[in-house]
Amino acid sequence: MTKKDSNEPEGVVSTSQLASQSASMSLILQRLRADAREQLESVDWSLFQAEVEDRVERETEDYLRAKDPSWNTASCFLRQEFESQAESIDWSLFQAEVEDRVERDVNATLELEFEPDLAAWKHSALSSREGQWSAFTEQVIDAVHRDQIKNARLPLAEQTVEYLREDIEVSVDAQEARFERDFFSELQNRIEDNRKTLGERILEFFGAFLRPVPLAWGSAAFALAVALFFVRAPLSPEESLPVVESEHRVLVEAVQFEGTVTLSQSEDLTVIWLASAS
Amino acid sequence: MSAESKTMDPDEKIEKTRQKAQEKTWVERAQSGDQEAFRCLVERYQRRVYAVAYGIVRNHDDAWDIAQESFVKAYRNLGRFQGKSGFYTWIYRITYNLCIDSMRSKGRRSFVEIDSNRMLEAAVAEEAPRQSHPSRVADQKELGEIIQTALSQLSEKHRAIIVLREIEELSYDEIAEVLKVSKGTVMSRLFHARRKLQELLAPYVEDGTSPAASFQLSPQRS
Numbered sequence: 069m070t071k072k073d074s075n076e077p078e079g080v081v082s083t084s085q086l087a088s089q090s091a092s093m094s095l096i097l098q099r100l101r102a103d104a105r106e107q108l109e110s111v112d113w114s115l116f117q118a119e120v121e122d123r124v125e126r127e128t129e130d131y132l133r134a135k136d137p138s139w140n141t142a143s144c145f146l147r148q149e150f151e152s153q154a155e156s157i158d159w160s161l162f163q164a165e166v167e168d169r170v171e172r173d174v175n176a177t178l179e180l181e182f183e184p185d186l187a188a189w190k191h192s193a194l195s196s197r198e199g200q201w202s203a204f205t206e207q208v209i210d211a212v213h214r215d216q217i218k219n220a221r222l223p224l225a226e227q228t229v230e231y232l233r234e235d236i237e238v239s240v241d242a243q244e245a246r247f248e249r250d251f252f253s254e255l256q257n258r259i260e261d262n263r264k265t266l267g268e269r270i271l272e273f274f275g276a277f278l279r280p281v282p283l284a285w286g287s288a289a290f291a292l293a294v295a296l297f298f299v300r301a302p303l304s305p306e307e308s309l310p311v312v313e314s315e316h317r318v319l320v321e322a323v324q325f326e327g328t329v330t331l332s333q334s335e336d337l338t339v340i341w342l343a344s345a346s
Numbered sequence: 347m348s349a350e351s352k353t354m355d356p357d358e359k360i361e362k363t364r365q366k367a368q369e370k371t372w373v374e375r376a377q378s379g380d381q382e383a384f385r386c387l388v389e390r391y392q393r394r395v396y397a398v399a400y401g402i403v404r405n406h407d408d409a410w411d412i413a414q415e416s417f418v419k420a421y422r423n424l425g426r427f428q429g430k431s432g433f434y435t436w437i438y439r440i441t442y443n444l445c446i447d448s449m450r451s452k453g454r455r456s457f458v459e460i461d462s463n464r465m466l467e468a469a470v471a472e473e474a475p476r477q478s479h480p481s482r483v484a485d486q487k488e489l490g491e492i493i494q495t496a497l498s499q500l501s502e503k504h505r506a507i508i509v510l511r512e513i514e515e516l517s518y519d520e521i522a523e524v525l526k527v528s529k530g531t532v533m534s535r536l537f538h539a540r541r542k543l544q545e546l547l548a549p550y551v552e553d554g555t556s557p558a559a560s561f562q563l564s565p566q567r568s
Contacts, residue, residue, distance in 0.1 A: 225544045228493045229512045236397045236513055239406055243396065251392050251414070252385055258418045 369433050377424050384424075388417055391434055394514065395441050401509030402445040402502055412448055416441040431523050438514075438524045442506055449502050496546040504539035511536055 129143065369390070375383035395416050400409035419440050420427075427436055497505065510516045510524060521532045 224547050224550075225540065228496060228543055228547065229508065231490065231493050232401065232497060232508070233513050236401050236509075239400045239409070240393050240397050243406070243410065246410070247392055247396075252388055255388060255414055255417050255421075258414055259421050262418055262422065 366432070370429065373424070373427065373429060373433055376421075377427070384421060387420075387433060391437055392417070394434070395437055398438055398441050398506075398509055398514060399445055401513055402442070402506050403448060404498055404505075408448060412441060412444045415444055419444070432520075435516075435520055435523045438510070438516075439526070442524060445506065446502055492547070492550055496543060499546055500539060500542060503535065504542055507532065507535050507539050508543075 369387070372383040372386045376387060392413060396409055396413040399412040399416070400406065403409055403412065416437055420437050427433070500508070506525070507521065510521050511518075516524065518529050518532050522529045525532065527535075
């Protein structure tokens, strides 16, 4: 409290009082300003901004909708389209690509910076060790070699299968013209040959011979031929056997022969082997 | 062809079903004496039958002959084919049996074994001194010969199972159907075939400089 000036009338504030009041007010104002700044800084203006933008957008939409009803449908469609497109994008891929690009850039920068030094270091290290391999290095090389061998085994077996596959393809390709031209016709001939009965085959074989000769001679020759046909040495496994079709029944009552007679029966074929004793 | 591990896309499935239905019709028509239907069946499978035969007997002429004979047998026995399995498993079975018969009747296997043993020994012996030098890597032809020899050293059964599985890409069930053995036998035979193949190639790889990594084999095209 300051002492009152005796010359000043009662109720009038003295200059010194004003000065002291102003000083205390200034402190209060400073605090108020600081509080206000703090409050302003604590406000999330992005939310405020988003709210404003949202309101502007809504009001624009309302205005446009009021003006043109088709806008509503169009905006809905556009929004849906955008949302569906955004959903269909694989953002992980996008992110991976970005990361990849960043990494590449970093690497490129690092390589540019360190590559000359590394190359020089490598060169000097190699040239200083020329022909001088330590026991450790030899062991490492041996281990690498063993590993190579282990790995090489499987690929070689796989390559063999690959080789076989290619070899078969080459062979099929080489026969392509034959497949196109001959396969079925050759097959038909074989089927035709198989279809003929034993009698037909014998007649076909001796047909040309039998026609010009007299009947008696012909019959004798035919009988001889049939006999020879049966007495011949056993067929080698490569030769095809004469086929007797089921509708032509053959009844063999007795076989007289000096030598070994073997009767061989399979499901649809009966073969009589006659091997002479000599 | 259907490997178990493979997954088919819907178009492929539709195409396969269509082909099966078409094949069934052809078989039925052929059974009632339609030559044209039989021709269709032949044209569809002639190359594959030849490929299986060639894979097993390793000779062009024999393979051609066996392929022809397979279809003759199929034609003669069409009436017996009940259609429980696919036509191709049936014709493969006929082909496989004919291959085995052919190899046995010609005694080729024993000849091949002796002959290919010698070839393999000779090839490995020739290669051995060179293997110590890393810069000398055997050329394609030499490795090709070794592989050819290793293949011919496999038994017909082992070769057949490799051809059916690796080349024709049949499933284990289909192979079991063709060979008339159980699925377990198929798997065990395939395992032994692969192991045998690795054993045959092991001497070359073990002492060598692992040329396999640098080789791209391809049979010579004529």
